Amino acid sequence: MSGHRPIVVGIDGSPSSLQAVSWAAREAALRATPLSLITTAFVPGTYGVPIGMPASFFQDEERDGQERLNRAAQAARDAVPGHNIEIVTTLCTGTPAGELLARSADASMLVVGANRRGIIERTVLGSVSSAVATHATCPVAVIRGIPDRDINGHPRPVVVGVDGTQHSEPAISMAFEEAAQRQSELVAVHAWSDIVLELSLDGGTDAEWERDAANETALLSENLAGYADNFPDVKVRTIVVRDRPIRHLREQAEHAQLLVVGSRGRGGFSSMLLGSTSRALMHSVVCPLLIVR
Incomplete structure (x- = not known):
């Protein structure tokens, strides 16, 4: 990834968006790349001030947007003391998802917060992270705001989901890169079926299960081999399970500093932009969570 392509963060003033800024600032410091912070505000249009709003509506919008950006820029600097990262702030006029997606072609990564407490926040604001993760042309990091948890402050492993198809190869590559930069262990999780095998099959002998496990373990090792050669200092631990990839990845994520997955799974339908x-x-x-297309 080019060090000149910025990491772009969407700011809405919520606690999770400030945590997203903190995470992105560390990522920018690790990669020596600029950090771009953007937020949106209404601007004067054809129909003037909305009905019921004060005459100062647009000025208030602009002031509030600039204050959000100032707080975010300070949060970024506080997250990486001693690092002189380049920070650019932009007050935009389009929709949040539209502004982020427009920048994805020239960004090394988009970063969004995702934790919303109320039903309106979850429905309206939460849809921004979903839209960005679905349609962005660059990797997307989704940061859930966890109260009283320093998402940058613990030496935990990086976890990557590997499904054995070409769709997970970009995720594997980026997971190795992240683990190397963070000097952390990489945990590769491979489930050889998306369906619950115990409910779909009439069982199987222990020998058959052992044979399948050996084959899938060999497949995982083959998927990782070339990347491991390029990152010899990254310690790799592999986990092979029969099914339920979501459950197993979620369990590993509880003890991880980052979870990396591909954007599409084994089905790989062209119309399914997000698996x-x-x-x-x-x-x-x-x-x-880092989603890599």
């Missing part, structure tokens, strides 16, 4: 596994994890994991 069921990545979509489910986006709304449930408690650590930062």
Whole structure:
């Protein structure tokens, strides 16, 4: 990834968006890349001030947006003391999702917060993270705001989901890169079926299960081999399970500093821009989730 392509963060003033800024600032420091903070505000239009709003509506919008950006920029600097990262702030006029997606072609990564407490926040604001994760052309990091938890402050492993198809190869590559930069262990989790095998099959002998496990373990090792050669200092631990990839990835994420997955799964339908596994994890994991197209 080019060090000149910025990491772009969407700011809405919520606690989770400030945690997203904190996480992105550390990522920018690790990668020596600029950090771009954006927020949106209404601007004067054809029909003037909305009915019921004060005459100062647009000025208030602009002031509030600039204050959000100032707080975010300070949060970024506080997250990486001693690092002189380049921070650019922009007050935009479009929709939050539209502004972020427009920048995805020239960004090294988009970062959004995802934790919303109220039903309106979850429905309206939460849809921004879903839209961005679904349609962005660059990797997307989704940061869930966890109270009293320093998402940058613990030496936990990086976890990557590997489904054995070409769709997970970009995720594997980026997971190795993240683990190397963070000097952390990489945990590769592979489930050889998306369906619950115990409910779909009439059983099987222990020998058959052992044979399948050996084959899938070999497949996982093959998927990781080339990347391991490029990152010899990264310690890799592998986990091979029969089914339920969402459950197993969620369990590993509880003890991880980052979970990395591909945007599409084994089905790989061209119309399915975001697979069921990545979509489910986006709304449930408690650590930062990185979705790699």
